[in-house]
Amino acid sequence: MRTFTLILTVLISAFTKAQTTNALDTIYANDTKNVALFFPEPIRQGITGSDNFVFTYNRExxxxxxxxxxxxxxESNLLIVNRDGAIFSYIVRYKTQLSKFNYFIPKSSSIGNERPILNDSISVVTAESNVDNRNYYYQKFSSYLLERKQRVGRIKKRTEGIVLSVENIVFDTEELYFVIQIKNNSTLDYDLNFLKLSVETRQKGKKKSLQRLYQEPIFKHNLPSKITENETVRFVYVLPKFSLSNDRRAILELHEKDGERNIELKLSHRYINNPN
Known part of the structure; x- marks a missing residue:
């Protein structure tokens, strides 16, 4: 897995206060003990830059x-964002024998804040700027997910040389990120009409029926309008977090413009309820 250096750099340069550059502290961990990190504010997000390091926290x-x-x-790096937007960054290393198991992090060790620091003359942050900041985060986190090789399972379906697959489903903050791939193995270009995700409910009773409820994405990253012959495209759909009961499932519908190479990919409730 590639590190989170790109997002960390952008966050610091775009949103943090001016500061003197200091060497990052190092935290040591191993696979037999838990090392606990206590922060001045609740943890909103924690990301490690390598698969051999795992940072767990309560996301709910x-x-x-x-x-x-x-x-x-x-060695790798660990990026922590608190609820108040304070950013903490550390070098993390493996060590067989540990001498410290608990770290109490002071607020003064924050390297900055992801939110813009407002001048005294600016007292109001518009709703529009908040939306822009959120979309900016969706874009950067989606780009990060596209660089990773993590998979949630083998979820794919094909028809006439067109292969639709869901590579990953990731939960972050209050959203689900769907990493989707379309591969065109045919000799004809594929013009995309629409790609939508719905929740399907099996109606019980004598007359069994299916009901679908469309789930509107709040952000789409790198969605193509055309997939040329022998081309593979990957993109991300961001949706508000949701979960499914046993009698429901998600349906990803891919429709071709002026064509009939349409695909319906079924996603079990197990994938939705257990994202990465």
Whole structure:
């Protein structure tokens, strides 16, 4: 997995306060002990730059601490964002014998804040600017997911040389990110009419029927309008977080413009309820 350096750099340069550059502190961890990190504000997001480091925290109910574990391998980095937007960054390394298991992080060790620092003369932040900032985050996090090789499972369907697959489903903050791939193995270009995701419910009773409810994405990243012959495209749909009961499933519908190479890909409730 590639590191989160790109997003970290952009966040710091675009949103943080001016500061003196200091060397990052190093936190050591291994695969037999939990190393606990306690922060001054609840953790909103925690990301490691390599697969051999895992940082776990409560994503459903924000808490002040998270747990770090590591497997043998090269050093990496850990990026933490608190609920108030404060950013913390550390070098993380594997170490067989640990001398410290608990880190109490002071607010003064924050490297900055993801939110813009307003001048005294500016007292109002418009709703429009908040939306722009959120879309900017969706874009950067989607780009990060497209660089990763993580997969949620083998979810794919094909017809006449067109292959539709869902590579990954990731939960972050309050959204689900669907990493989608379309591969055109045919000799004809594929013009996209629409790609939509719906939730299908099986109606019980004597007359069994299916009901679909369309789920509107709040952001689309790199969605193509055409897939040329022998081309593969990958993009991201961002939707508000949702979960499914056993009698429901998600349906991804791909429709060709002025053509009949349409695909319906079924996603079990297990994939939706257990994202990465």
């Amino acid at each position: 109910k924000e808490q002040y601490f998270g747990l770090l574990q590591a497997k043998p391998g090269k």
